[in-house]
Amino acid sequence: MDSTQRVRHRIAATVCAVALVLPLTACEALTPGSATAVPGPTSVPSSTAVPDGDVTLRLQFADAPLMVDALIAAFEKEHPHIGVEPQYKTFSDYVQNLKLTMTSDTAPDIAQYAVGMTDLAADGHILDLAPYREAYGWDDAIPPVSLDQLTAGRTSEATGGRALFGVPAGLSMTGIYYNKELAEKAGIGAPPTTLAEFEKQLAAAKNADLTPLGVGALDSGGLHLWAALLNQLMPTDEYWDWVNGKKGATMENPAAVEASELMVEWGREGYYNESANGTAQVDSTAQFAKGDSVFLINGNWAAGQLATVMGDNVGFFPMPGEKAGSPTVASGFSVSYAVSSKTEHPQAAGAFLDFLTSPEAGQIISDNGFLPPNPEAVKKPAGVLADIAEGHRRAVADDGITTFPDFAAPAMLDRLRSGVQKLIADRVAPAEYLDSLQDEWEDHHGE
Numbered sequence: 152m153d154s155t156q157r158v159r160h161r162i163a164a165t166v167c168a169v170a171l172v173l174p175l176t177a178c179e180a181l182t183p184g185s186a187t188a189v190p191g192p193t194s195v196p197s198s199t200a201v202p203d204g205d206v207t208l209r210l211q212f213a214d215a216p217l218m219v220d221a222l223i224a225a226f227e228k229e230h231p232h233i234g235v236e237p238q239y240k241t242f243s244d245y246v247q248n249l250k251l252t253m254t255s256d257t258a259p260d261i262a263q264y265a266v267g268m269t270d271l272a273a274d275g276h277i278l279d280l281a282p283y284r285e286a287y288g289w290d291d292a293i294p295p296v297s298l299d300q301l302t303a304g305r306t307s308e309a310t311g312g313r314a315l316f317g318v319p320a321g322l323s324m325t326g327i328y329y330n331k332e333l334a335e336k337a338g339i340g341a342p343p344t345t346l347a348e349f350e351k352q353l354a355a356a357k358n359a360d361l362t363p364l365g366v367g368a369l370d371s372g373g374l375h376l377w378a379a380l381l382n383q384l385m386p387t388d389e390y391w392d393w394v395n396g397k398k399g400a401t402m403e404n405p406a407a408v409e410a411s412e413l414m415v416e417w418g419r420e421g422y423y424n425e426s427a428n429g430t431a432q433v434d435s436t437a438q439f440a441k442g443d444s445v446f447l448i449n450g451n452w453a454a455g456q457l458a459t460v461m462g463d464n465v466g467f468f469p470m471p472g473e474k475a476g477s478p479t480v481a482s483g484f485s486v487s488y489a490v491s492s493k494t495e496h497p498q499a500a501g502a503f504l505d506f507l508t509s510p511e512a513g514q515i516i517s518d519n520g521f522l523p524p525n526p527e528a529v530k531k532p533a534g535v536l537a538d539i540a541e542g543h544r545r546a547v548a549d550d551g552i553t554t555f556p557d558f559a560a561p562a563m564l565d566r567l568r569s570g571v572q573k574l575i576a577d578r579v580a581p582a583e584y585l586d587s588l589q590d591e592w593e594d595h596h597g598e
Contacts, residue, residue, distance in 0.1 A: 192272055192316075194279040194309035195490065195497045199286045199505075204232065206499045211238040211252065211259040213245035214486050215321070215452045218519035222320065225515060226506045233499045235261075243370055246564070253277065253491060260494040261503065264317035264487035266558060269303045272316040277489040280315040281307035283501045292508035293319065297524045300485055317487035318504040320512070321521030324483035324543050324552060325375045326469040328439065328447040328457060328535070333361055337445060342468040344475040346383055350413075353422045356445040363422040365444035366575070367435030373414075373427065373571040374564075375482065376448045378556050379470040380410035382480040387553060394559045396596040402588045411581030414574040428572045450483075451539045454520020458535050467538040469546060478549035479542065482556075486521060560595035563588070 212219055216239050223235045238259060240248075249267045252258060253276045262277075271277050284290065289298065301317040327349075329342065334352075337359040343349040356363035366372045381390065385406035392400040417423065424430065424444055432449060439447040440460040447453075457465045469481045488507070490500045506512055513523035520536055522543050523529050532540050546552050557564035566587055573579035 192279045192305065192308065192314060193275055193492055194307065195282055195501060197282045197286070197309070199283060199498060199501055201230070201233065201498050201502050202496070205234070206232060206496045207234045207236055208261055208494075208496060208499055208503060209236045209238055209259040210261040210488070210503075211240060211245070212263040212488070213240050213242045213265070214263065214323075215455070215519055215521065217455050218321070218452075218516060218521060221515045221519065222507065222512055225511055226503055229506065230499075230502060233502065235503060241370070243564075256493070258491040258493045260496060260500050261488050261490055264301060264485075264489045268316060268489055272303045272305070272314075272489075276492055277316055278492050278494075278497060279305075279307050279309060280318065280490065280501070280504070281310045281312060283504070284315045285310060285312075287501070287505045287508070289315075289318065289505075289508055292528075293524045297322070297485060301487055317489040318507055319485040319487040319524045320507040321486045321516040321519075321523060322483060322543065323450050323452060323486060323521060324469070324481045324539070324546060325379055325448070325450045326467055326481055326539070326542055327379075328449060328453070329466050329468070330439070330442060330445055330461070331464050331466055333442065333445045337361055339445070342466065343471050345471050345477075346380075346473055349471055350417075353417065353446070354420070357421060362424050362444040363446060364417070365424045365435045365439045365447040366427040367430045367432030367449075368427045368568075368572050368575055369429055369431045369434075371568065372430075372432040372435055372448055373575055374556070374567050375450065377410060377414055377567070377571050377574070378482045378553075379448065380413050381407060381556070382482065382551075382553060383470055383472045383477070384410050387478075387480060387551065390553060393592065394554060394556065396559070396592070398596075400592075402592065403582070403585045407585050408581050411574055411584055414571065415577050415581065418575045418577055423575060427575055451520045451522070451543075452486075454535055454539055455518065458520070461535075463534055465535045467535050467542065469542040478551050479545040480549070480551035480553060481542070481546050482554065483543075483546070483552045484554055485524075559588075560591050562595075563591055566591045 219237055223237060227234060246265050249265055253271050297319045298315060301315055302313045303316050305314040307314040337356040339352045339355055343352055353363040366376055393402055436449055436453045440457055469479050488504060490497060494500055510528045513525060513529045516523045517529045517532055520539060557567055570584040570587055574584060
């Protein structure tokens with residue numbers, strides 16, 4: 152499967168993972184309080200001229216508040232008549248309320264693209280940006296593969312080319328951060344090259360009376376750890392088959408059992424921080440920054456904060472594979488922004504999205520630990536940001552960026568999150584946990 156086909160498969164997975172709490176279907180495509188069905192996709196106006204008067208845009212998002220604040224400040228400096236009001240939501244709240252948010256009369260002008268946007272686009276709640284794609288020349292500023300993730304598999308009625316329902320402002324991946332001073336104290340001299348070596352390093356940290364691994368399992372940190380282990384043990388094609396709902400795919404397989412058993416075993420060995428299940432991902436990151444653990448599971452969205460606090464004392468590596476030299480595989484997706492069809496200022500919103508493609512914005516994105524869509528447009532990163540860029544480069548070269556497992560079914564996130572918490576607490580057998588995931592998968596995919 153080539154990269155373009157794989158991106159299309161990812162979009163198909165997104166279609167399958169429409170909503171986590173309130174499923175969005177064609178028969179539900181009604182604006183609250185309205186008795187009229189929502190029309191199909193609508194496009195932004197062909198003109199990119201920004202109004203002369205003062206404009207305020209509301210931007211709702213769930214990732215990287217420091218990066219968003221920096222992007223807004225730089226944009227407002229360039230466009231003093233356009234103000235952007237940030238509205239930060241936790242990831243869980245954002246995704247669970249996405250349908251209600253984007254179909255309400257108070258929908259934000261700009262919103263982070265997330266699971267559920269595909270059907271919102273089909274029902275006309277977010278605008279097709281294809282005319283801006285041509286007018287602004289985004290194909291020259293952004294690699295086409297990054298835009299292909301945001302087409303929802305549709306043709307633009309306005310241009311006849313590919314539709315576009317978002318603009319990427321950075322690419323993401325998960326992995327392991329490490330405190331260099333604490334690692335040295337535990338006798339750990341370098342990042343591990345195999346999964347077995349990483350386990351030995353966790354044991355070394357424990358033997359040195361240090362907390363080996365920080366996990367924020369109250370929300371998504373535990374899920375990221377389980378997915379990172381699964382990425383190393385389960386063949387990537389089989390994983391994609393499961394996420395994409397391919398007939399006969401299953402999570403009840405030896406690799407998934409092994410990944411789940413490792414989660415339980417590491418808990419029994421005392422490798423996790425105390426109260427991991429009661430710790431949010433943002434709190435586990437703050438604790439790690441203060442020196443509370445040798446390692447931390449998180450995504451590159453935490454890199455800007457950690458680099459600011461820890462400087463050269465923090466490093467990053469993707470979870471290693473079973474063998475030295477194994478392909479680099481990690482969960483990730485793009486952090487992108489869509490425009491609501493209810494906005495009164497589509498040209499101003501378009502100007503903000505276009506700013507995201509600029510070298511200035513790319514540098515801000517890179518400085519905050521995300522991978523800019525066009526890495527050639529920014530200066531070479533240093534420190535932990537360089538570690539992340541190199542890990543992402545290897546994963547892309549190995550075709551190893553996988554989407555998150557909750558894309559497999561609308562209600563999968565709740566099953567995954569609660570199940571992983573039980574694995575950490577040794578309150579569920581791996582086979583039982585995987586059976587619950589497969590039940591949810593079969594309920595959705597009709598097996």
